[in-house]
Amino acid sequence: MAAVRVTTVKTVVDRIEDGGEGIKLFTLIDPERWELPPFKPGAHIDLHLANGLIRTYSLCNDPADKTRYMLAVKREADGRGGSIHLHDEVRQGDVIGVSLPRGGMSLPAHLSRFAFVAGGIGVTPFLSAAALLKRTGRNGFTLHMITRGPPPLADLLAPMIESGHVVIHDTAVVGRPDLAALIGPAATDAGIGCCGPESMIGDFEQAACAWSAEQVHVERFVAPPLPADPQARPYTLVLARSGRDIAVGASESMLQALTALGIDVPTSCCGGICGACKVGWLEGEPVHRDRALSPAERSRSLLVCVAGSASERLVLDL
Known part of the structure; x- marks a missing residue:
């Protein structure tokens, strides 16, 4: 069978940590501890798993941290098998081939303010972006973490909660906040982003309809259904x-x-x-x-x- 040539990088699972209920935080490193290929904040990598599956996850560490890739995986019992394999089969020291990082957020210098909205494990790409912004002194950002009960990845969130950059919205206590109020009116000096369940993204896109597309970053957990194309031809x-x-x-x-x-x-x-x-x-x-x-x-x-x-x-x- 012919195959599309894919560049993969050999990594080793250096650490597996508890990231909250049903979540594991995996740290991947080069086997010889060389630097890994660079990435933008919130970029994605494909994990080529031992069972033949390929699954994509967002990197959640600071892009300046060049010796490791960190990704958080929520175990989805009704998913397509990738998260179950990572949770149940992968151990420290295992070798995983990963793709070169792709995508991510640009965070252009002319934008001085950012408002990110994350639902549950959807916080991962914005953790990477927030780490870069905070490290470079661009402190005009707020990450709104919408969760039901304790937030995931609490240890990673804690320093930014303390600094006021992360605001927790516990829907078990206050209900879901008004997303339009969180992101504010469209402004030329601001950027906004959202990652979370499809219903949240739908509300976010409606709230962001007046914003320029170049200032809006949206990531989805699951691909939306693709409508039939009435113009499709052989x-x-x-x-x-x-x-x-x-x-x-x-x-x-x-x-x-x-x-x-x-x-x-x-x-x-x-x-x-x-x-x-x-x-x-x-x-x-x-x-x-x-x-x-x-x-x-x-x-x-x-x-x-x-x-x-x-x-x-x-x-x-x-």
């Missing part, structure tokens, strides 16, 4: 390196067509939010339906799990 997928042509049906995904011909593409979310299946495109007019790639990335890449084609012929760098 097309031909051309693999530039091998010269193969693949006929893709109107109701068929690009990923399904590639997999059917034995092209092994790494996947994780299969819904356009993680970026694990990113492939370069060379010719044609792709239809981007992902929620992960920036406009600049879309000019040269697509996610095969959700992308389509508006042209009769689409050439991939495969």
Whole structure:
């Protein structure tokens, strides 16, 4: 079976710590303790697990901390198996291959204020962003942690709760806060972000509708359902390196067509939010339906799990 070439970095599980109810905090390091590839605050890595699964998680440590990757994993009994494997099978000293970090938050210098809204384990990318902002003296940020009962990763949150940068909203006591009030009105000098359950993200996006898209960062736990495209038409997928042509049906995904011909593409979310299946495109007019790639990335890449084609012929760098 042909496979898409994927760059992975060999890491070793250095520590596994309790992160709260149902949560484990994993620290990964280079086996020889060399520096790991750099990352933006809240970037993602794919874990290539021993059982063959590939799962994507946000890094929660300061990007200046170059010798380790820290990620928090909530055990989802009804999930797709990745978190169960990490909780139940992975031990200190185990070797895990990880992808190069991708994505994350830019936190441009002209923005002086930030308001982040996190639901439960959705706090992880904002812990990384908050650590960078605090370290560099950009203290005009607030992380609103919305939880029911004690917050996850309490030890990591504690210093920023003490400094006033983290505000805990316990819905068991006060109910869910008004998200529009938390982020405030649209402003040219501010940035906002949200990660949490889909219902929270929906409310956040409604509250942020007046904000410029460049100032808003949203991350999802689960890919939302992809609506049917009434404009979808059959097309031909051309693999530039091998010269193969693949006929893709109107109701068929690009990923399904590639997999059917034995092209092994790494996947994780299969819904356009993680970026694990990113492939370069060379010719044609792709239809981007992902929620992960920036406009600049879309000019040269697509996610095969959700992308389509508006042209009769689409050439991939495969």
